[in-house]
Amino acid sequence: MAEHSGFQKLVAEAKKHEGHIPGAMHLSRGTIELDIEERVPDTSALVICHCGGGGRSALAAESLQKMGYKNVRSMAGGLKAWKAAGLSTAR
Numbered sequence: 513m514a515e516h517s518g519f520q521k522l523v524a525e526a527k528k529h530e531g532h533i534p535g536a537m538h539l540s541r542g543t544i545e546l547d548i549e550e551r552v553p554d555t556s557a558l559v560i561c562h563c564g565g566g567g568r569s570a571l572a573a574e575s576l577q578k579m580g581y582k583n584v585r586s587m588a589g590g591l592k593a594w595k596a597a598g599l600s601t602a603r
Contacts, residue, residue: 531601533562533594541568545575555580562587562594 532538539547541563552559559581561569566589573586587594595601 531591531603533591534600534602536562539572541572544572545579548576548579548581552581556582558583558585560585560587563590565592566590 537551539551559573559576561572561576561584563569563572566586569586569590573584576584589596591601
């Protein structure tokens, strides 16, 4: 896992109390479909979704792809894997 500075958009779906990857924008799994177009209007932008363990972010990524976002990924292992790799987090 590498620092995310090369990503255009990193969408945090982890619960706020779990922390998030620095620089990520928080969009809840429950409202991501409603909020994404305003926050990330470019449907060709690279969007990396992450959550606590990878499950919710996979669902969010699938939803965004169905909405026409062409370059969406789900981070395998989520925030748990990020922390296990010793990478920094923010609150």
